[in-house]
Amino acid sequence: MEKATTTKWRWGVHRWFVLLFIILGYFAARAYPPIRPHVQLAPERLTEHPIVLPVIGEFYLTNTLVATFLVDIILLIIVWVVYRAVQKGELVLGGFAGAMEALLEGIYNMTESAAGKWARAIFPFFATITLMVLVSNWMELIPGVDSIGWLEHSAHGGEAAQEIAPGVWALVKAAGEEAHGEGYMVVPWVRVASTDLNFTVALALISVFMTQVIGVKAQGAHYFTKFWNTKNLFTVPVFGAIDFGVGLLELISEFSKILSFSFRLFGNIFAGSVMLFVIGSLVPVFAQSLVLLLEFFVGVIQALVFGMLTMIFMAQATQGHGEAHEGAHG
Amino acid sequence: MEGNIIEAAKLIGAGLAMIGALGGGIGIGLSAHGAVQGIARNPDAAGQVQTNMILGIAFAEAVAIYCLVVALLILFVF
Numbered sequence: 556m557e558k559a560t561t562t563k564w565r566w567g568v569h570r571w572f573v574l575l576f577i578i579l580g581y582f583a584a585r586a587y588p589p590i591r592p593h594v595q596l597a598p599e600r601l602t603e604h605p606i607v608l609p610v611i612g613e614f615y616l617t618n619t620l621v622a623t624f625l626v627d628i629i630l631l632i633i634v635w636v637v638y639r640a641v642q643k644g645e646l647v648l649g650g651f652a653g654a655m656e657a658l659l660e661g662i663y664n665m666t667e668s669a670a671g672k673w674a675r676a677i678f679p680f681f682a683t684i685t686l687m688v689l690v691s692n693w694m695e696l697i698p699g700v701d702s703i704g705w706l707e708h709s710a711h712g713g714e715a716a717q718e719i720a721p722g723v724w725a726l727v728k729a730a731g732e733e734a735h736g737e738g739y740m741v742v743p744w745v746r747v748a749s750t751d752l753n754f755t756v757a758l759a760l761i762s763v764f765m766t767q768v769i770g771v772k773a774q775g776a777h778y779f780t781k782f783w784n785t786k787n788l789f790t791v792p793v794f795g796a797i798d799f800g801v802g803l804l805e806l807i808s809e810f811s812k813i814l815s816f817s818f819r820l821f822g823n824i825f826a827g828s829v830m831l832f833v834i835g836s837l838v839p840v841f842a843q844s845l846v847l848l849l850e851f852f853v854g855v856i857q858a859l860v861f862g863m864l865t866m867i868f869m870a871q872a873t874q875g876h877g878e879a880h881e882g883a884h885g
Numbered sequence: 886m887e888g889n890i891i892e893a894a895k896l897i898g899a900g901l902a903m904i905g906a907l908g909g910g911i912g913i914g915l916s917a918h919g920a921v922q923g924i925a926r927n928p929d930a931a932g933q934v935q936t937n938m939i940l941g942i943a944f945a946e947a948v949a950i951y952c953l954v955v956a957l958l959i960l961f962v963f
Contacts, residue, residue, distance in 0.1 A: 594961050596957065596961045596962050597962075815944075815947045818947070818950055818951060819943065819946070819947050819950050822951075822953045822954045823950060826953050829957070860939065860940075860943040864943060867940065
């Protein structure tokens with residue numbers, strides 16, 4: 556900021572855009588008062604009948620599934636952009652590809668400092684989970700996600716609908732008594748994938764299962780002595796039994812990892828989007844921008860935490876029981 | 886205005902469930918306290934301390950998030 560004073564003061568363009576949007580937002584909120592959307596924990600179904608696929612079986616096309624496909628497409632576009640930049644043969648990548656390089660290099664260095672020679676096996680999981688969860692979390696910041704979709708008639712609750720353009724309807728606040736009777740609600744086409752427990756549980760299962768696989772790869776069958784520790788059970792009088800009990804507790808903690816992984820991501824992002832709904836309907840003009848900033852931050856932190864915890868657990872699984880103590884101090 | 890005792894009990898229950906977030910808040914505060922002290926004494930270790938602090942915060946926060954999930958379940962599912 557000290558340096559900025561030496562350059563000539565100029566009135567930028569972007570700040571006027573911000574001011575314009577604040578004023579426009581005020582008038583838009585006056586014209587169409589925002590209403591609190593219907594909050595539902597389970598993802599909404601977009602198709603009436605289940606889709607049948609040969610291997611997977613029956614499933615419904617839900618709006619979080621659409622979001623997952625969108626996340627995949629965005630990641631593939633990122634891959635394509637970076638691939639094009641690498642193909643050009645420049646030594647220093649610029650722009651978006653350079654940012655991706657910096658991110659992945661940071662992730663790789665973090666993995667290497669924790670896992671040592673196993674970094675090459677662990678890095679793909681860390682990077683994939685972080686990128687996927689990051690893109691998925693940031694999707695809730697896009698306008699239109701969670702708010703554009705089919706209009707559905709509901710018998711209990713809901714708001715009145717009004718045609719604002721040919722074929723386009725908007726929910727408006729019903730006057731007085733009608734709000735508690737019949738009404739309409741919006742079934743959004745896209746809902747953030749992280750607000751679906753199926754997505755987070757799937758990621759948590761992959762993470763915990765591959766932790767066991769990497770542990771067996773690193774230590775062979777010796778890995779399972781972590782859970783079934785009978786080494787000292789009959790030779791050392793009391794502490795052998797304690798070691799055996801600790802091994803069983805390790806087994807339980809392995810299952811509770813699935814629970815905590817999935818609920819941490821789900822709870823954070825679902826609560827974030829509910830907060831966006833509520834703040835947006837209570838204070839529609841300026842406060843939501845601050846909440847959007849907070850959600851931007853929470854999205855990064857949760858993606859990093861999910862990936863980093865996966866990496867730490869995998870790194871711990873590659874170290875044996877005896878080595879773990881030396882590794883903790885060294 | 887007709888009273889609906891189940892609705893009222895739901896709202897009270899969701900509010901009570903969030904009391905558990907107290908523990909998560911205390912835990913996060915303690916871990917940040919320790920990390921800042923550690924960084925102040927040894928600024929070179931800031932990177933490592935920060936990584937471990939974020940991990941600790943994630944574990945402490947998990948309990949508060951369980952409370953949040955229970956409250957959300959009470960509000961929107963049952």
